[in-house]
Amino acid sequence: MRVEPTLKFGAGPKPTRIDTRGLYCPVPILRTRDRLRSLEPGAVLEVWADDPAILVDMPAFCRSHGHEYLGHETQEGAWLVALRKK
């Protein structure tokens, strides 16, 4: 499965970003969950990760918890995935 960059945040407040490079799933998902707790509904969170499993685990996490998965793009040899808190 080859995944092409699709990230499009549109206009809005600057997203919050967490860096999980060097960590392997499920840790990036756990960090995402923890960070989301302190964000308001509708806030955008970007997760920087170099574990390729993030490309399948994050959409699944969003789908099961009702968050909106916004897509991903590559950045400095890693992936930046984004979601909007429900």
Next chain:
Amino acid sequence: MARRSPEEMTRAGSSGEPPKKVLKALGLLSGGLDSTLAARLLQEQGVEVEGVHFSTGFCKVEHRRALGRKRDRLEPRRIRNEALRAGADLRAPVEIVDVAEEYLRDVVLRPKHGYGSAMNPCIDCRIFMLTKAREMARERGADIVFTGEVLGQRPMSQHRAALALIEKESGLAGRLLRPLSARSLEPTEVEHRGRIDRERLGRITGRSRSEQLRLASRFGIEDFPAPSGGCCFLADRNFARRLRDLVAQRGRDGVRSTDILLLKIGRHFRLGPELKVIVGRDEAESRLLESRRGDLATCRVADEHGALGLVDGPLEGESSRLVASLVARYSAHRAEESVEVVLCRAGEQVRLRAVPADDAWARERLI
């Protein structure tokens, strides 16, 4: 009359019956077919399902993620978290809980009910997870806990007496539902009270998966992993030998989760009571060993980026020669008379020529 929360709204409609609170269930969700089907059987009866997945540090898929082999990087579906995938398919939230330290200390190293064929403490594992799930269910207001266990499917932890023991010791007597085998087991409280229609649950027993596949087809579930008996390092006999060796050397109190990370990688050789060497089997393993070396010494053939040896123990005199000889044996230069090897500890490098070890000598020291 006080206003009810959405959860308390009736599903009984206009039948005249008193409104019933939607039943809520928290399940151990591995993402395998059985736990997914168990959740679907409950959802089919209108039960609100949530899942929990405990990350123990012994999952082989998680290790493959860390190795980062090219084929997995190109096909991330191969290393996805199946519990998250199942939660997405079920439209049910799944909580992932990291229990690695506690699990190692209290379950793996001190199982009350012993090990299976390797170092798999299956009964204690279930009791540990279900005890935690019981507490989570209480916090979340879940009425029951469920699992995808099938009576008679696994020899150690899924025979009738083991299932009863697990239910009792996890403090879930009467509140632990196994939807796939429910009609072959004693009814739980929710079945007694008619909150769940027992007749719509399964009566699957044994190791055959034909009934599960039939159910999967009925529910339209097509995307699920192969049966997962081999996904736990603790059930792997090679891993178990290494863990036993480590416990014998350090004692239970001396084993840390960082040691467990190293036990999953490469070939392990014991060259002396206090000297162990781990040799990467390919570039991915050598890279991972390097990243997890901590303050351990490394040994590598001078002109190649292949096999890396990680040295746990003193590295001086005769032991240096043994380590160098072993690493030379697992390098691309193994057929040569002697090989230049670099030993590195605390930033200091020592070069020496080593004769590649004899195969039989190496095999005798393989853990």
